[in-house]
Amino acid sequence: MAEAAGSELAIHVRDLQKSYGDSEAVRGIDLDIAVGEIFGFLGPNGAGKSTTIEILEGYRKRTRGEAWVLGTDPGKPTREWRERIGLVLQDSQLDPTLTVRETVTMFSDFYPRPRPVDETIELVGLKEKRDARVGTLSGGQRRRADVAVAIVGDPELVFLDEPTTGFDPSARREAWNMIEGLKSLGKTIFLTTHYMDEAQHLADRVAILAAGKIVARGRPEDLGGATEQATVIRFRVPDGVTLEQLRSAAQEPVEIAGSEASIQCEGPQETLYRLLAWAEREGHKLEALEVQRPSLEDVFLQLTGGAPQPTQEVAA
Amino acid sequence: MSDVALVVKQTRYSLKSISRSPRALVFTVIFPIVMLLLFASIFSKGGDARTNFQGGQIDTDAYFTAGIIAYAIAMACFSSLAISLTTERETGLLKRFRGTPVPAWTFIAARICRSIVLVAFQVVALLVIARLAFDVRLSAEGIAEVAVFSVLGTAAMCALGIALTSVTTTPDSAATIAPFGTVLLAFISGVFIPTDQLPDSLVQIGRIFPLAHLASGLQAAFGTGAVHLSGENVAVIALWGAAGIIVAARTFRWEPHAQA
Numbered sequence: 001m002a003e004a005a006g007s008e009l010a011i012h013v014r015d016l017q018k019s020y021g022d023s024e025a026v027r028g029i030d031l032d033i034a035v036g037e038i039f040g041f042l043g044p045n046g047a048g049k050s051t052t053i054e055i056l057e058g059y060r061k062r063t064r065g066e067a068w069v070l071g072t073d074p075g076k077p078t079r080e081w082r083e084r085i086g087l088v089l090q091d092s093q094l095d096p097t098l099t100v101r102e103t104v105t106m107f108s109d110f111y112p113r114p115r116p117v118d119e120t121i122e123l124v125g126l127k128e129k130r131d132a133r134v135g136t137l138s139g140g141q142r143r144r145a146d147v148a149v150a151i152v153g154d155p156e157l158v159f160l161d162e163p164t165t166g167f168d169p170s171a172r173r174e175a176w177n178m179i180e181g182l183k184s185l186g187k188t189i190f191l192t193t194h195y196m197d198e199a200q201h202l203a204d205r206v207a208i209l210a211a212g213k214i215v216a217r218g219r220p221e222d223l224g225g226a227t228e229q230a231t232v233i234r235f236r237v238p239d240g241v242t243l244e245q246l247r248s249a250a251q252e253p254v255e256i257a258g259s260e261a262s263i264q265c266e267g268p269q270e271t272l273y274r275l276l277a278w279a280e281r282e283g284h285k286l287e288a289l290e291v292q293r294p295s296l297e298d299v300f301l302q303l304t305g306g307a308p309q310p311t312q313e314v315a316a
Numbered sequence: 317m318s319d320v321a322l323v324v325k326q327t328r329y330s331l332k333s334i335s336r337s338p339r340a341l342v343f344t345v346i347f348p349i350v351m352l353l354l355f356a357s358i359f360s361k362g363g364d365a366r367t368n369f370q371g372g373q374i375d376t377d378a379y380f381t382a383g384i385i386a387y388a389i390a391m392a393c394f395s396s397l398a399i400s401l402t403t404e405r406e407t408g409l410l411k412r413f414r415g416t417p418v419p420a421w422t423f424i425a426a427r428i429c430r431s432i433v434l435v436a437f438q439v440v441a442l443l444v445i446a447r448l449a450f451d452v453r454l455s456a457e458g459i460a461e462v463a464v465f466s467v468l469g470t471a472a473m474c475a476l477g478i479a480l481t482s483v484t485t486t487p488d489s490a491a492t493i494a495p496f497g498t499v500l501l502a503f504i505s506g507v508f509i510p511t512d513q514l515p516d517s518l519v520q521i522g523r524i525f526p527l528a529h530l531a532s533g534l535q536a537a538f539g540t541g542a543v544h545l546s547g548e549n550v551a552v553i554a555l556w557g558a559a560g561i562i563v564a565a566r567t568f569r570w571e572p573h574a575q576a
């Protein structure tokens with residue numbers, strides 16, 4: 001039975017479809033998200049990301065397919081179900097005239113077993129700002145207030161829709177720590193982002209959406225295998241070593257650009273072994289040695305045919 | 317926590333929020349009081365002036381007190397609700413609220429309750445100021461009549477304020493259309509200028525809208541004699557209120573327009 005299957009997972013989706021008139025925003029996607037994992041949902045603008053997340057959040061009705069979120073059909077959201085879910089929406093602002101503590105307290109009243117308000121504010125790193133009005137906070141601080149509001153009801157599942165858009169690098173790092181903190185509390189996290197490094201850093205598994213379909217899925221570190229791009233080994237060419245010597249040592253094609261040698265290879269372990277054994281034997285030092293796997297960004301670009309674009313912010 | 321308790325709490329936050337918004341405070345609370353002091357001083361000529369009203373005459377100070385109460389109700393309900401609901405919708409706050417376990421109606425109910433609190437405060441404040449500054453008095457029947465029209469006016473103006481959010485797609489448009497419309501109508505509804513000093517055509521246009529009927533219903537309460545409860549005033553306000561409820565129920569949206 002579908003319900004039984006859905007209840008074992010935080011999110012269980014089969015052949016989810018959504019059309020607006022003639023245009024199909026979501027064209028049959030499957031998702032299985034385990035309890036306690038951070039799931040990264042990636043895709044360029046217009047791929048159907050927002051539509052999918054809004055269906056799972058209970059904001060939109062699906063056209064076809066099966067969807068279970070915490071064992072409940074999100075097309076028929078109930079009060080009990082909403083008590084178990086936390087939302088950070090992409091484009092939602094809190095009342096700018098209320099303080100952080102007032103805002104979090106107000107939302108905590110909506111839930112039967114809320115987390116302590118001050119502890120929640122501390123968890124998102126706004127302890128110093130708890131008596132500041134939301135309107136005086138920086139963009140990053142407001143987003144953290146959003147997260148505090150999303151988790152104050154102590155939900156099992158948290159939807160984070162582009163939680164770090166517009167953050168500077170250090171604010172993003174802090175947000176990552178906070179999100180990892182949520183995971184350590186045992187929350188399941190459904191994360192959308194257009195920063196590939198963010199997905200790579202945070203997500204246990206990702207799915208890449210393009211034109212309403214999932215085109216790749218898996219652990220971020222495994223997704224490199226989905227492309228034809230090979231792992232690259234780079235190092236500085238030791239003095240007096242020729243290209244020929246390197247080729248015979250690595251038994252792979254070697255390219256030299258300036259003083260840097262690069263080797264593209266399918267099996268980096270064997271190639272590295274041969275290379276290091278040769279260097280050891282001959283007494284060469286391989287400086288600036290690095291092994292670079294195709295990044296999630298490379299995979300994303302290849303599969304979606306474009307750079308991940310930040311969602312346009314509409315001026316209020 | 318029960319839903320009713322939630323509405324009470326929400327109302328309190330909502331009042332806190334408006335008390336921290338200088339523009340809203342000036343428009344809904346301070347402006348009507350200043351208007352009363354201003355117009356009554358300009359037109360009452362030392363307190364003896366009488367104004368023609370429904371074939372008779374009433375004290376000019378009382379005439380303006382009643383009119384400004386009608387104006388304050390329109391500002392606290394129609395204008396203030398339209399502005400705050402439009403703003404809360406377009407900033408995504410309403411959508412955010414709808415994603416919580418709490419029934420969505422409690423948020424609207426809390427904002428209506430805020431308007432009711434503001435009206436109660438304004439009516440009492442304006443009556444006290446009128447009494448102290450201009451010696452405007454109300455009979456027992458008059459008090460009952462002010463109460464009836466205040467309740468009816470509050471209900472109708474709240475419904476119309478929510479209905480207006482279907483055409484105000486940005487906070488700016490709401491903050492322009494709602495107060496400007498109210499001020500415009502106030503000029504031709506016997507609020508800022510007595511109707512006997514206006515061309516008849518303008519008075520007739522004004523009487524299409526509920527503000528004129530709310531004003532004259534309240535003005536009649538300050539007259540002497542028996543109960544003045546005018547069926548026409550009650551009917552026009554109630555009809556507008558009913559229309560507002562229908563439009564609001566059919567067109568109200570929770571999600572911002574900015575979103576595709």
